[in-house]
Amino acid sequence: MTDITNTPAAEHEAQLGDYFALLKPRVMQLVVFTALVGMLAAPHSVHPVVGFASILFVAIGAGASGALNMWWDADIDAVMRRTAKRPIPAGKVQPGEALAIGVALSGLSVMMLALSANLLAAGMLLFTILFYAVLYSMWLKRATPQNIVIGGAAGAFPPVIGWIIATGSFSVEAWLMFALIFMWTPPHFWALALFMRSDYDDANVPMLTVTHGRPATRRHIIAYTVLLAVLAVGTGFTAIGGYIYLTAAVILNALFLLGAYRIWQRDETDAEADNYLVERKFFRLSLYYLFLHFGAILIEATLRPYGLGGW
Amino acid sequence: MSIRAEHEIHSRRKGRNVGIGLMLAGFVVLVMMLTFVKITETDFTRAPGAANSVTGSEASN
Numbered sequence: 001m002t003d004i005t006n007t008p009a010a011e012h013e014a015q016l017g018d019y020f021a022l023l024k025p026r027v028m029q030l031v032v033f034t035a036l037v038g039m040l041a042a043p044h045s046v047h048p049v050v051g052f053a054s055i056l057f058v059a060i061g062a063g064a065s066g067a068l069n070m071w072w073d074a075d076i077d078a079v080m081r082r083t084a085k086r087p088i089p090a091g092k093v094q095p096g097e098a099l100a101i102g103v104a105l106s107g108l109s110v111m112m113l114a115l116s117a118n119l120l121a122a123g124m125l126l127f128t129i130l131f132y133a134v135l136y137s138m139w140l141k142r143a144t145p146q147n148i149v150i151g152g153a154a155g156a157f158p159p160v161i162g163w164i165i166a167t168g169s170f171s172v173e174a175w176l177m178f179a180l181i182f183m184w185t186p187p188h189f190w191a192l193a194l195f196m197r198s199d200y201d202d203a204n205v206p207m208l209t210v211t212h213g214r215p216a217t218r219r220h221i222i223a224y225t226v227l228l229a230v231l232a233v234g235t236g237f238t239a240i241g242g243y244i245y246l247t248a249a250v251i252l253n254a255l256f257l258l259g260a261y262r263i264w265q266r267d268e269t270d271a272e273a274d275n276y277l278v279e280r281k282f283f284r285l286s287l288y289y290l291f292l293h294f295g296a297i298l299i300e301a302t303l304r305p306y307g308l309g310g311w
Numbered sequence: 312m313s314i315r316a317e318h319e320i321h322s323r324r325k326g327r328n329v330g331i332g333l334m335l336a337g338f339v340v341l342v343m344m345l346t347f348v349k350i351t352e353t354d355f356t357r358a359p360g361a362a363n364s365v366t367g368s369e370a371s372n
Contacts, residue, residue, distance in 0.1 A: 013320065013323065013324070014327075015326070015327060016327050016330040049344050049348045050345065050349075053344075056341070
């Protein structure tokens, strides 16, 4: 028999797209956008080539941590409906390949960011990768219902890294952008956990919905949303804010608070009756919420040189 | 059954290899551009340690 089609190598040979999927492209989009806003909102300008390269290396670093997360979580990804089609559980990429790609790209991205931007930015990228891949994926995710709260910090670092790329130092504004994503992550994921009913139960991931029940999760969503609203509107009065940001923040937070209030007022019977319509709407709004807040910061920063943005 | 010179697996591999090749080429170009920008943007005429001495003289004024 000379036909080689049925050999395992031929069946499992990954395509470039499968490797790309390991890098969690959708998370990467958010990372690129928030890091870019952090960089452009900073008071120092960056050469376009240096800026482009640096953001690219941050994106590669984020992708690398995504690959490491998929390598570690392949067992639970296979159980959850939402993640069962990821490259490793789908059998397209071998776990060893994901690990190799994750480690290699982590090293490359940190090294290159040190060369293109500065050591502090590279150090923060390394810290973020380790935070997400080791602290969150390997430890907290399966250990505590606060997994999303602490793990959310990993997703919140990109604007800080962007700011450091431009300035070489930390500042209050950078940490405000960090806090915005940090406080946004729990209500965003808890709303998802409410309507992706059985996924986390099946995978034995201690989400708040599993450990403390759904009514407690609803209370947590409203509590975090109130704190988030105070923070988001308050940011409007700082150096990165302005009329445009403040207007956007007031409208978005009013809508977000309303959504969280509705979630809080419902019980499981109401939710099942309309197939979690309110929770789904809140989740969709949360995506626009973050994008528009950072978009408004970007607009303020873009207009500032013309004397229009900011206060 | 004969072995065909170009099996489907070869064309798939070719696609992957071309993709990786293009990415590597892009990386090389990016590093070249970065190097160019870094060299032209940095003031190499200043002597090593001059930046510190400037700060020092300003501080003493």
